[in-house]
Amino acid sequence: MEMNKEQNFESKCHGKVLLLGGYLILFKKYYGWVISSSPSIKATIIMSESASHNKITVVSNQFSYEAQFEMIPFSKVSGEWNPFIAESLNVVSFIASIMNCGYLLSSKSFLLEINADPEFYTSGKTGLGSSSALICSIISAFFNYLQISDERILHFTCQLANSRAQKKIGSGFDIAAALFGSQLYSIKESDLLKSLLNETINDITVQELQEEISNTVWSTPVRRMELPSHYHLILCQGGEGTDTRSFVRSFHSWYESDIENGKQKMEELFCIVQQSVKLFIDQNRAELRKLSRELRDFWLRTSEAIGVEIMPSNIYSLLNEVTDTCEDVVFSCVPGAGGYDAFYFIVEKPTYEEATEYLSSHFPNLLIIPAQKYP
Template identity: 25%
Template sequence: MPNINTGGVRAFSAPGKALLAGGYLVLEPKYGSYVVALSSRMHAVVRRVEAPKASPSSFVVNVRSSQFNGDEWEYELEASTNYQPIQQGLSKNPFIEKVLLTVFNYFQPDLTEQENISIEIYSDPGYHSQAETKVKSNGVKSFLFHSKSIVDVPKTGLGSSAGLVTVLVTAFISCFKPDLDVSSYDGMRLIHNLAQVAHCQAQGKIGSGFDVAAAVYGSITYNRFEPSLIEQLPDTSSSEYHSSLVSLIDKTDWKIKASRVSLPPRLRLIMGDVNNGSETTKLVAKVSEWYKAHYPVSLEIYNTIDNANTRFVDSLRELTVLCDKDTPAYEALIETINDKGREVHPLLQKIITSVNVIRENFRTITKQSGADIEPEVQTALLDAATDLPGVLTGIVPGAGGYDAICLITTDSCNIANETNHDPAFSTVNWLDLSQQDLGIIEEKPNNYENLS
């Protein structure tokens, strides 16, 4: 794909995510997962700017988010300090800082010959609470503008930090590698590896990486990298950091598995925000303690969940094959979902049974570990939702908890109308989201004009 470059300006976007299958198991490289990229995207518009420098060797990066009460972060960098970003002003953002540190150390640009960089970031409505907002539109793009700073606006759990890191990494790479093609294998691999390093460093831990992988590659089945790859990097102040980072990014086989996958035709993803936050790190810690304490029974439970995950994903692929081979039969199958009174097709029953096995085993872990993966309130919501016409199945995505529920429905199912005035769904806000196949993409810079 050719660069969409307008007057030295480029723009990129990366999707949010929902982990449909593989929660907790995704932390182990041997287990696969199914990650869906979502239509809510993080956006970055990057340009070179001429501006005064404190010294010939210094370099200024300005990142701005006019959406969130004009939030702005500015940093000065110098090669002599290993590109450690020196913050100008009071606003801190560890994700921006680690992106800067990682990308600049990788490229080691000669800053005396570089123009400064300015980036404007935007986020689609699905990422944050929509309270106290107003819409701004230029006729092409529309965004919600908040009266508060980004740190004071609740998130919905769609992977905003992974999306932000991925789109910023891409924007900075494009400054030092003008021929960057985000649709190519090499382009995506470079973005993925740098974004994983930056995201882990910003979080202060080595995560599974499925959220960054979805932001780069889109809807995928995913097996993670070994945490030791990033753990073995030297301290960022070390003289060895650059060579170790380049070796990790360019020469090391990360052994991840990221294969494109998509929901079958006429099925769609529905996310319901339940407006109750969950602390994923605490949930993960409790499950980890449970796993060690209950081994080898815990291993048997994980393997049972993994087998059900595999059957679930395989069944989705079989549905797509059926649609291609026998469209009338597939259309009839879809109608059995819309009409709950009709006999369920064996392929659909395989999906329903697989998800039920996954949910049942996570409820067992919930009871034994004290980690609210599928708490009773979410069980009640999912059971009520899956009884509705047009709903195939549902699950608590990701690490579970109280954040959201996720349903697979037919494209003709209007879940908002189905649940309107139903007290069982009074706490649910159905998000305007859909699955997307692609991860990082290049956008037209002109589409973001007159929004700030």
């Protein structure tokens, strides 16, 4: 297939680390703090000069993946069905059709190249958000080509693709971080999103789409929140990884078994999160170290109550030892849903390299993942 290299449309999206607010962000009234991380995935659309139309060939060396699809109407022609790639293309086809620009997909053929940084795939399961970065990079590249510039439609489309790929509606923080970077995030609840999770996407009109994105959940401004420049995120491998879905199911069962107690615990956690955010803004190192211990203690107690190792006891002990030993560690905990994916330290040093060297000099057995805050 001959390609015109001058007609490329590309997008790069980054991974994430949910620093604060695991499980809180399952509830609309709370927020969490998600940090954008350096590993990224780039999607590049290359226009074909061949005589064929309405075809897209997807290739990725990292995934050892190749497949071909027709875009209008969407269907697989050959190759493996990767749900995150396929649903991204499916939803792009859907949105393009209702916005009357489907002809831009059906009248041409394309090559879609996907290139991912190795940090996503060489350190085991770490929760860095490769699937959300993949979805957002593909859809953003196509929106660039289709000249759809409304970020609300982009956000809705990426959330829809992610939900369809996983066959459920999650909190959505990973998609928001891949699109908009580090932020304080609250869950987006959408009846239209739920209605489009069927095996075949239902027909809706462009007017219905416009009404949906005018809804406050998509129109709410992003509450950007980054780490101070001299505070560096150091992420470490936690073990064999964790089944996040299983943890979330266990959390829901625990919460629903005694809702009043669950609400009380979530209020306690949210108080810690709010205080932590304020102390990071104020760069109050001494109080951050104290509150960090309080957060770890909370998750150890709650792990015992729920019956799953959100804060594994061995990681709890290690985090306490490192934080007590290294005075430049201002905060440490398990990110996201917890477990054995990873754990993190926030280290106060002029550069990321100095921060990693500092930790490694004191604790050389830490398996540091080469993923830092971005930018």
